[in-house]
Amino acid sequence: MKKSDKFIKRLFDIIVSTIGLILVGWIIIIAAIIARFDTKLSGFFKQKRVGQHGKIFKVFKLRSMKNVEGVNTTVSTIKDPRITKIGNFWRRSKIDELPQLINVFLGDMSLVGPRPDVQGFADQLQGDDRIILTIKPGITGPASIFFKDEENLLANQENPEIYNREVIWPKKVEINKAYIHNYSFFKDIKYIIKTFI
Numbered sequence: 001m002k003k004s005d006k007f008i009k010r011l012f013d014i015i016v017s018t019i020g021l022i023l024v025g026w027i028i029i030i031a032a033i034i035a036r037f038d039t040k041l042s043g044f045f046k047q048k049r050v051g052q053h054g055k056i057f058k059v060f061k062l063r064s065m066k067n068v069e070g071v072n073t074t075v076s077t078i079k080d081p082r083i084t085k086i087g088n089f090w091r092r093s094k095i096d097e098l099p100q101l102i103n104v105f106l107g108d109m110s111l112v113g114p115r116p117d118v119q120g121f122a123d124q125l126q127g128d129d130r131i132i133l134t135i136k137p138g139i140t141g142p143a144s145i146f147f148k149d150e151e152n153l154l155a156n157q158e159n160p161e162i163y164n165r166e167v168i169w170p171k172k173v174e175i176n177k178a179y180i181h182n183y184s185f186f187k188d189i190k191y192i193i194k195t196f197i
Contacts, residue, residue: 009110040066045060050137110137112139113138113176113179121169
């Protein structure tokens with residue numbers, strides 16, 4: 001990706017995230033209050049993720065899960081007992097992702113790019129796969145769209161964690177490398193539209 005591409009991408013991120021936070025800020029606040037009462041925890045979920053150049057940052061989401069004793073995996077499926085009924089609605093509607101506009105505004109994320117993963121994935125990339133770390137992770141992107149039913153897919157696996165690591169993750173790496181090698185600002189617009197549709 002050229003420097004000019006990165007400049008235009010960042011400028012677009014700042015403009016859209018600012019407008020987005022002005023328009024949906026009230027939804028985020030109300031949803032966070034509801035999530036607080038629903039989960040008995042903070043309405044906002046903050047988790048360390050791997051960002052550009054391997055830098056660790058905290059991603060913001062609306063909390064959709066409650067604590068369930070004995071369940072602590074970072075891989076979730078639609079059958080996850082930690083997901084509340086309201087949390088399920090947040091996740092299906094993608095409202096839980098809205099606070100990430102804050103991450104975009106702050107510069108930790110982009111609107112479009114590889115999804116930011118927990119430690120143990122992107123930070124372990126080797127060779128030319130590390131090209132994924134040269135750009136900011138995104139709220140949406142080609143891999144997110146390809147695996148839009150990821151939680152359903154994982155729910156049908158005998159061991160979701162192994163399937164995620166051995167099947168889904170390598171495919172995401174392949175898709176995200178192709179995204180960077182064939183980057184186009186207009187493709188970013190297309191991915192955003194596809195995400196809404």
